[in-house]
Amino acid sequence: MASSLTAAYPWTTSPLISCAPMRLIANASLAAAVSMAGGLGFIGAGSDISTLSSELSKSREIFSKSNFTTSKSGILPVGVGFLLWGAPLKDTLAILSKPENIPAAVWLFAPRDQTQLRDWADGVRKATANKTKIWIQVTSVREALDAVKIAKPDVLVVQGTDAGGHGAAQGAGIVSLVPETIDAVTEHCKTASTTLPFFVATGGISDGRGVAAAICLGAQGVCLGTRYLAATEATIAPGYQDAVLRASDGGTTTIRSSVYDQLRGTTEWPAGYGGRGVLNASFRDHESGVSFEDNKKLYEEAVASGDKGWEGDRARLTTYAGTGVGLVKGVEPAEAITRKVQSDAAKILNETRARL
Amino acid sequence: MASSLTAAYPWTTSPLISCAPMRLIANASLAAAVSMAGGLGFIGAGSDISTLSSELSKSREIFSKSNFTTSKSGILPVGVGFLLWGAPLKDTLAILSKPENIPAAVWLFAPRDQTQLRDWADGVRKATANKTKIWIQVTSVREALDAVKIAKPDVLVVQGTDAGGHGAAQGAGIVSLVPETIDAVTEHCKTASTTLPFFVATGGISDGRGVAAAICLGAQGVCLGTRYLAATEATIAPGYQDAVLRASDGGTTTIRSSVYDQLRGTTEWPAGYGGRGVLNASFRDHESGVSFEDNKKLYEEAVASGDKGWEGDRARLTTYAGTGVGLVKGVEPAEAITRKVQSDAAKILNETRARL
Known part of the structure; x- marks a missing residue:
């Protein structure tokens, strides 16, 4: 040692x-x-x-x-x-x-x-x-x-x-x-x-x-x-990196959840874990009761749209990031x-x- | 200034x-x-x-x-x-x-x-x-x-x-x-x-x-x-203070919730707030679907029992405390x-x- x-x-x-x-x-x-x-x-x-x-x-x-x-x-x-x-x-x-x-x-x-x-x-x-x-x-x-x-x-x-x-x-x-x-x-x-x-x-x-x-x-x-x-x-995809640069006030704009894993298909994590990412339309739709099938379909459409899938109020692609994301400026x-x-x-x- | x-x-x-x-x-x-x-x-x-x-x-x-x-x-x-x-x-x-x-x-x-x-x-x-x-x-x-x-x-x-x-x-x-x-x-x-x-x-x-x-x-x-x-x-009630001294590993043993407020009747807080306290039987019963009426009744019984209401696995009285509770030793x-x-x-x- x-x-x-x-x-x-x-x-x-x-x-x-x-x-x-x-x-x-x-x-x-x-x-x-x-x-x-x-x-x-x-x-x-x-x-x-x-x-x-x-x-x-x-x-x-x-x-x-x-x-x-x-x-x-x-x-x-x-x-x-x-x-x-x-x-x-x-x-x-x-x-x-x-x-x-x-x-x-x-x-x-x-x-x-x-x-x-x-x-x-x-x-x-x-x-x-x-x-x-x-x-x-x-x-x-x-x-x-x-x-x-x-x-x-x-x-x-x-x-x-x-x-x-x-x-x-x-x-x-x-x-x-x-x-x-x-x-x-x-x-x-x-x-x-x-x-x-x-x-x-x-x-x-x-x-x-x-x-x-x-x-x-x-x-x-x-x-x-x-x-x-x-x-x-x-x-890192340019859309993801731009989303990181845009995000601020991570305590209110990010959340730890298993929704992003479910949509991405990375569902083999043991119980008790979750991924913190920027709150997006996928998360909000999940919370408001949209079915997994419908949410997944919308997610796949976002994937197909490329970097645009990270843009705007209806962004659906996962932006894993910590609460310190607002300190990342460039x-x-x-x-x-x-x-x-x-x-x-x-x-x-x-x-x-x-x-x- | x-x-x-x-x-x-x-x-x-x-x-x-x-x-x-x-x-x-x-x-x-x-x-x-x-x-x-x-x-x-x-x-x-x-x-x-x-x-x-x-x-x-x-x-x-x-x-x-x-x-x-x-x-x-x-x-x-x-x-x-x-x-x-x-x-x-x-x-x-x-x-x-x-x-x-x-x-x-x-x-x-x-x-x-x-x-x-x-x-x-x-x-x-x-x-x-x-x-x-x-x-x-x-x-x-x-x-x-x-x-x-x-x-x-x-x-x-x-x-x-x-x-x-x-x-x-x-x-x-x-x-x-x-x-x-x-x-x-x-x-x-x-x-x-x-x-x-x-x-x-x-x-x-x-x-x-x-x-x-x-x-x-x-x-x-x-x-x-x-x-x-x-x-x-x-x-502070001796039972509450003792519960604080006993608690450790606050990230896993405390949680922010509105359940404690509901049971205590302090329900006038605006939306968006919650109280962090030690996870107890009231919280677990709430999570497992026990009705509010039943949970409240059990809570009131715990109140009537005094300091005992903070003791053991079935503790029900509220122990508001932060995640640093494990650093409080005496x-x-x-x-x-x-x-x-x-x-x-x-x-x-x-x-x-x-x-x-």
């Missing part, structure tokens, strides 16, 4: 800024750009590893062309995120264990049952000779304790309910969830004489103020998702985003101290 | 710690104790001013006995919170305008319509010769802009959805809500050439870590509610709570900076 979170990823700077493994959106180009800016980018494999090998290969190419060397450890300086309810463990290990593929970290989320966390953590550690760090995302104090007991993660990603996309259907924001989780896990590790994981906060953090706040709450690093939807390197390279939120956080902590 | 938030309340120290005007719970003894510890305590008048005169009188007695002198301005160093949908403006002004009663601040929340904010702000300012500062609590960026435009508050209390008790039925945590609100209000005030209010963050803050986080988010002060439920001076004097969260916040900001 490294003495600090950033020491485990020698190209990174403190506080660690990571990019969420957003399925379909966080690919090699985004993940590599975040890492090259001193952060840790995650490729979002999700439940489907069909493009994992090619994305890892693409990231190697990007690093190679940029002469970005990281360390003599031979790890690939990106992480990969998996949804355990769907991703196949054995085939995943076959890919990750290839010497050229060994990632800096795997991010495990949404197991069907807790034993999957142990199987994945053990499997990845064995397949990569302990080179790959285990990150586990949790949404409650209880989940955090369970994960620590069964899988001894290197990092706990503590996800507040402000997060965009999938998370617990019901939960707390990081303001209370992060400190309570840290206290409970610290007490457990002390009693059990086991190593304390590092803590990464996520959910509603869109700028340096959120990063500085997360550090005060006790996290050693943060993860941003929504802000990177507006990264130049994100694999499209920038991931490097600029990463460096800015990090340096703003440092500046805020300096100024704030002086102000007291 | 004072140059800093604490300058307006000369007995306070930075960052300003205030105690939420919790109806029935935050009375003279709690409010006075918070102020005497260098914070700003609020008496929770709510929608009912029948005890307001006597509570103000009691607070004067407490200050007098403690030789707590504040300034030559002649204001009473506590605030009073009102729910505008219910509190009678004219009768309230008659009480607040008496020279011995003039409070340091009024806290306005939940108007039936925006014009009430203007009527109350104008009325209080006139009745107290501008001595009483106007605090307005808002739950979204839109509400903040509306409040600033119509009532020019001295302080905006920005309430995240993690807050216990009443708040917007749907909303964001302070991690995104506070910075976006500050940005939007700052832009408006610049364009309109009007004075920028101070910002106080509330919702999910239970300890020094939350306070430090709120300061990083841009707030000049904070407000705690749930933590003060466990203050020695809180007017009953302490309000002075100790106030001083500790403030000094812990300062310490964290110092240490955190050094760690980067």
Whole structure:
């Protein structure tokens, strides 16, 4: 175990800024750009590893062309995120264990049952000779304790309910969830004489103020998702990205729901999860009693209309985004985003101290 | 307008710690104790001013006995919170305008319509010769802009959805809500050439870590509610206070709902609000389809059982509390709570900076 979170990823700077493994959106180009800016980018494999090998290969190419060397450890300086309810463990290990593929970290989320966390953590550690760090995302104090007991993660990603996309259907924001989780896990590790994981906060953090706040709450690093939807390197439809830039006041204009999953056909999520997205006509029609069949038909028509499906009052295409969406004001390279939120956080902590 | 938030309340120290005007719970003894510890305590008048005169009188007695002198301005160093949908403006002004009663601040929340904010702000300012500062609590960026435009508050209390008790039925945590609100209000005030209010963050803050986080988010002060439920001076049933101490993992064990209001008969809240409380048998029965009449009968039986009504799996009495309830571990004097969260916040900001 490294003495600090950033020491485990020698190209990174403190506080660690990571990019969420957003399925379909966080690919090699985004993940590599975040890492090259001193952060840790995650490729979002999700439940489907069909493009994992090619994305890892693409990231190697990007690093190679940029002469970005990281360390003599031979790890690939990106992480990969998996949804355990769907991703196949054995085939995943076959890919990750290839010497050229060994990632800096795997991010495990949404197991069907807790034993999957142990199987994945053990499997990845064995397949990569302990080179790959285990990150586990949790949404409650209880989940955090369970994960620590069964899988001894290197990092706990503590996800507040402000997060965009999938998370617990019901939960707390990081303001209370992060400190309570840290206290409970610290007490457990002390009693059990086991190593304390590092803590990464996520959910509603869109700028340096959120990063500085997360550090005060006790996290050693943060993860941003929504802000990177507006990264130049994100694999995202222009209509989706424009909808993110337009949205504001995310507490009232986004909602966590399973409606978007139902319409998109991603219905294999275990019970207890929902996706936060911008309130749209699909959601309103669902709430007002429009039948699923009719709503689905309207959704498919919107899909067929392309980027127009995100426009106007009758927008129906899913805009997964967190409550911090209103702080995302323009499209920038991931490097600029990463460096800015990090340096703003440092500046805020300096100024704030002086102000007291 | 004072140059800093604490300058307006000369007995306070930075960052300003205030105690939420919790109806029935935050009375003279709690409010006075918070102020005497260098914070700003609020008496929770709510929608009912029948005890307001006597509570103000009691607070004067407490200050007098403690030789707590504040300034030559002649204001009473506590605030009073009102729910505008219910509190009678004219009768309230008659009480607040008496020279011995003039409070340091009024806290306005939940108007039936925006014009009430203007009527109350104008009325209080006139009745107290501008001595009483106007605090307005808002739950979204839109509400903040509306409040600033119509009532020019001295302080905006920005309430995240993690807050216990009443708040917007749907909303964001302070991690995104506070910075976006500050940005939007700052832009408006610049364009309109009007004075920028101070910002106080509330919702999910239970300890020094939350306070430090709120300061990083841009707030000049904070407000705690749930933590003060466990203050020695809180007017609270032992069963309720014990339930607060027992609760943990508030993201999964509390929920925002209107069920508790319905059972308690406090049904005059405008649409769009709900109260966050610990999930109990009343809530579960409501969700599982038990009729309101049957649920109400069971609730009344629990009321008749006294403190036992908060005990066990079949607890039915309302435990309003925020998601930070798990960070509340013991009953302490309000002075100790106030001083500790403030000094812990300062310490964290110092240490955190050094760690980067």
